[in-house]
Every structure is written in C-alpha cells, then in structure tokens.
Amino acid sequence: MRIEAEAVAPANIAVVKYWGKRNKQLNLPLNDSLSITLESLQVRSKVTFDENLNHDEIFVNGERLSDYETREYAGRVLEIIRKLYGKRVFARIESTSNFPSSAGLASSAAGIAALTFASNAALNLGLDDKELSKIARVGSGSACRSMFGGFVRWNKGESDEGDDSFCEQVFGPDHWPNLVDVIGIFKEEKKKVSSRSGMESSVASSSLLKCRLRFVEETFDDIIKAIRDRDVNSFFHLTMRHSNSMHAIILDSWPSMSYLNDKSFVVMDWVHEFGKAAYTFDAGPNPHILVLEENVQEVVNFLEGLGAKVIVSKIGKGPSLVRSET
Known part of the structure; x- marks a missing residue:
C-alpha cells in the first residue's frame, strides 16, 4: 500500500500570544490566544504513507530531520493519525517553505498544519478543521491556529485530556481587507x-x-x-x-x-x-x-x-x- 497527499498551509502571527503550557505533552496552553493567518508565508508538505517503510522519514527544505525532531514534532501527529486509521503505517514527509525556518516566523506551525491536513486527506479520515486543530496542536502548539484562515482563536480549554483545547475562526480573511x-x-x-x-x-x-x-x-x-x-x-x-x-x-x-x-x-x-x-x-x-x-x-x-x-x-x-x- 502506498497512499500520498500534498497540502499547503499558512503561517500565522499571534496578536494575543501564548507563552507557557499547563501540559507539555499535549501542548495545552495557559491562556487563550488570537492570531492572524498570513497569506504570503506558506509550507507545502507531501505525505506518503508506505507499508514498505519501518519508520517515519521527514525532510524539511531538503534536509532530513533528526530522530528526535521527527519524534517530538511531526511524530506526535503521525502517532495520532495512525491510531485513528487503525493501522500502523509509516510515512515519508517532504516539506518546503517559502520563508526562513527557526527565525520566529511560525514555520513549524505551518509545517505541522500542512502535515495534519494532508494526512487526513491521504487516509480519508474525514475529520473537520476543529478536530484537525486538536491533532496539529499536539505536534506544535501554534500549528492549531494555522488550520483556519482569517482571525483565529485558540481556546485553552480546561480538560486534562485536551478535548476542549481547539481553534475556531472568529473573523474570515475578508473581514479587514486593508x-x-x-x-x-x-x-x-x-x-x-x-x-x-x-x-x-x-x-x-x-x-x-x-x-x-x-x-x-x-x-x-x-x-x-x-x-x-x-x-x-x-x-x-x-x-x-x-x-x-x-x-x-x-x-x-x-x-x-x-x-x-x-x-x-x-x-x-x-x-x-x-x-x-x-x-x-x-x-x-x-x-x-x-x-x-x-x-x-x-x-x-x-x-x-x-x-x-x-x-x-x-x-x-x-x-x-x-x-x-x-
């Protein structure tokens, strides 16, 4: 079996920041945050699920990530995806960004959002954007905000399991056009x-x-x-x-x-x-x-x-x- 999907996801800039977590493993924040989705900053990710793979492989702008980076970020998302799919199949992810990574411009947020969106499509999971935001959040906190356009609210939630920590669009991309x-x-x-x-x-x-x-x-x-x-x-x-x-x-x-x-x-x-x-x-x-x-x-x-x-x-x-x- 070899299944493939490719998606593009935007970065975002938070105007109400989140800085600090109440649960590090689930990336549950201490406060609600609010962001603006950015049209010009994007990451494109191709996800290929392949039964011939025995581990996940992730390449960002042509450079292979370390086992630690793979496990701690995209790997968290892929483990959830595999559980929902009901079959342990590994993936090769190839991501490219049109802006610098690791410079405070939310490249990881866009990358994890693209990975989550593409995985949902490839495996035909049928999850809506709210549910996808919960999954993306586990990979990178601010990634959940990149699952929506316009002005996006990330609800911190109260549940220890993170069921109520998700994102929602507050205003659409055309609300403030200038x-x-x-x-x-x-x-x-x-x-x-x-x-x-x-x-x-x-x-x-x-x-x-x-x-x-x-x-x-x-x-x-x-x-x-x-x-x-x-x-x-x-x-x-x-x-x-x-x-x-x-x-x-x-x-x-x-x-x-x-x-x-x-x-x-x-x-x-x-x-x-x-x-x-x-x-x-x-x-x-x-x-x-x-x-x-x-x-x-x-x-x-x-x-x-x-x-x-x-x-x-x-x-x-x-x-x-x-x-x-x-």
Whole structure:
C-alpha cells in the first residue's frame, strides 16, 4: 500500500500570544490566544504513507530531520493519525517553505498544519478543521491556529485530556481587507533557545507570569471588539501591549533570555513615533508590523533602510489540498 497527499498551509502571527503550557505533552496552553493567518508565508508538505517503510522519514527544505525532531514534532501527529486509521503505517514527509525556518516566523506551525491536513486527506479520515486543530496542536502548539484562515482563536480549554483545547475562526480573511502584515527579516539562523525550551523556563521561573495571564484575560474581549469594529487605534495599542507582555515574561525568566535584538528595539521606537502601525514579535527578533494598506510603503522603506529582507502579507485562508492519490 502506498497512499500520498500534498497540502499547503499558512503561517500565522499571534496578536494575543501564548507563552507557557499547563501540559507539555499535549501542548495545552495557559491562556487563550488570537492570531492572524498570513497569506504570503506558506509550507507545502507531501505525505506518503508506505507499508514498505519501518519508520517515519521527514525532510524539511531538503534536509532530513533528526530522530528526535521527527519524534517530538511531526511524530506526535503521525502517532495520532495512525491510531485513528487503525493501522500502523509509516510515512515519508517532504516539506518546503517559502520563508526562513527557526527565525520566529511560525514555520513549524505551518509545517505541522500542512502535515495534519494532508494526512487526513491521504487516509480519508474525514475529520473537520476543529478536530484537525486538536491533532496539529499536539505536534506544535501554534500549528492549531494555522488550520483556519482569517482571525483565529485558540481556546485553552480546561480538560486534562485536551478535548476542549481547539481553534475556531472568529473573523474570515475578508473581514479587514486593508490590514497588512509587513515582516522584516534581520536574522535567518536557528534560534539559540527553542520556543518549547523557553516556555518551560518561563513557567518555572518568571515572577510576572500570573500578572500576564490576568492581563490576557482582562483584555481578550477588548481586542476581539477592536477587530470586529476595525478600530485601528485600539487594535494597534493592544497588539503592542500583548507583544511586550510576552517578552517581559521571557526577559524575567531565569536564567534570563531574550529573543529580541538591537534592531528589534529600533523598530519598536520607530513604530511608536510613526503612530500608524503596530509591532508584534513572536519568539525571534524579526518584527511583524501591522499597518493599513495605505501606509505599507513607509513601513517597507523603513525596514529596508535597516537592512531587512521584507515580506508583505495580507490576511490569508487556511490550508488547502494540492493533490491526493492512492
């Protein structure tokens, strides 16, 4: 038996961040999060289930992953897929991305989402996007948000088994058509501290964590309302506050760490002075600057002046199937 499917899935940028887990194995977060699906950042994954294989093989941009990386990320998803399929068949996965991996741009999220979507199609499991988001979450927390387009909420849930920790679309890709994400890439190399390790350190040591969780809870409905009303000033303000909140936790962890660099802080200062945009940073130094379409070129000019490679992305759709065959 040899079954194959290929899917494309988008990256996402969280405006309400998640940083810290209540269950590491199931990737259950300490708080709800909210993200924007990005049209221009995509991973394409071909999944081939083959009875002649005796282990999973995963290649990312032509480079084979280590046994540890295979087991700890995609392997978790594939174990669930095999259980649902009812047959222990291994897979070869070939993924390519159109943006740098391990630079804080959610490449793992897009890759795991593409893998999950393609596996569902290849094995004809018939799972809906909500159920797929639960499976993708186990491979990479933020991957569950890449199962939907537009503005996506990840519900943290309360169940120890994770049954109520899933994603849902809050607003579609066309809700805010002139909102754009301008991404500046300063560094493309692999992070010194992975997001997974960083989160564990923060949960174990940050004295500010409880304050941040309270801040997220108190402001979550406000940012939903700002998006619903397309209230630019409120949305920009809250987006930057949430980014700063997460990175304050990271800096407060012990041993202290930071994913930002000197240029990240230059960006923050400029955005405040510019007054018509919002910055947000995931676990990396590369800024996402959210701005209305009419002001995109000013942001692009600024980032290029700092020596950044620039990617401009509108709000995108969820995963799609490229092909499926037996």
